[in-house]
């Protein structure tokens with residue numbers, strides 16, 4: 410269950426951003442989670458609800474966008490879906506993929522803040 | 528008033544930066560880190576005991592750090608080799624993180640260490656996501672665990688620089704299907720080197736020692752395909768690159784035990 414460690418890191422990042430912008434409340438955190446990030450989105454949302462307690466994220470939503478894993482073939486240079494469990498060989502050339510292009514993201518992309526009235 | 532702040536921050540950025548700094552710093556002073564990852568009981572400690580002993584015979588300065596949820600059993604076993612050994616109790620945490628490792632090395636790791644072995648908590652899921660500053664990540668599996676494990680734990684096997692198949696002395700007794708295992712592993716980590724070992728017969732132990740020494744001497748490890756993907760954040764292609772303020776400040780250099 411390292412999702413709790415990750416959720417705690419997300420809450421800390423968002424709280425820090427809120428502080429920098431003088432905001433009193435975070436209403437949402439947007440996250441991109443790759444298919445091969447080693448994270449179960451449901452477990453992450455559950456952990457987030459635990460980690461946000463007593464912080465400026467108390468009522469924040471965690472909005473998760475899942476990113477499919479894609480790889481590039483060294484032979485034909487085509488991109489292909491890797492799938493789950495991953496198959497890192499080109500379906501056309503039957504050669505090993507050159508690199509994974511996407512799918513390991515675990516990235517905060519946006520933080521919605523409620524700014525203090527002035 | 529409501530406001531959306533666009534950011535591109537990798538959630539694991541802090542750990543990744545610390546691990547990178549540790550790798551750079553230790554490499555510069557001649558220490559190569561080898562991490563060992565497997566499910567509980569695959570034989571990490573048993574194999575490490577023999578590796579440490581052989582390194583000792585060859586006069587190579589090595590050290591080992593072993594992480595468990597509880598007990599000092601593994602450190603006691605490893606210490607018999609005579610090498611400096613440290614037990615890390617994670618207090619319930621299912622994996623090691625770079626900051627934790629660094630804190631434990633501070634003031635303890637002898638300055639002349641050539642190879643530092645880090646035995647992670649027995650777990651094929653959580654430790655896989657955390658870079659520890661290792662140059663060589665070894666994932667182990669015993670022949671009793673089933674040929675399909677690379678497919679069930681694709682990150683643990685897919686990010687390995689070397690895979691070790693342990694307890695090969697009992698492979699026949701458990702009808703281990705080597706061809707199926709090789710095919711599953713190749714699917715998640717094409718071309719990764721595999722070594723079969725047994726601490727009962729001594730099979731593969733010398734080959735493993737030689738592999739570690741080669742890496743310590745600068746041999747470039749295998750490149751796992753899964754490791755090439757961006758984790759997000761300022762380094763990602765198309766990233767805005769303007770978020771260096773959330774980068775952790777470089778830690779003070781490690782002091783070593785003389």
Ligand SMILES: Nc1nc2c(ncn2[C@@H]2O[C@H](COP(=O)(O)OP(=O)(O)OP(=O)(O)O)[C@@H](O)[C@H]2O)c(=O)[nH]1
Pocket residue numbers: 565566567568569570571572573574601648649650693694695696697724725726727
């Ligand atoms: N037959 C046989 N048994 C082995 C071998 N290696 C380890 N074992 C046995 O497997 C059991 C577990 O070995 P450990 O070295 O404690 O495994 P570990 O991976 O360090 O376990 P944790 O640290 O608890 O995750 C012990 O009873 C060992 O004696 C081997 O090569 N052959």
Ligand SMILES: [Mg+2]
Pocket residue numbers: 571572573601646
């Ligand atoms: Mg052990």
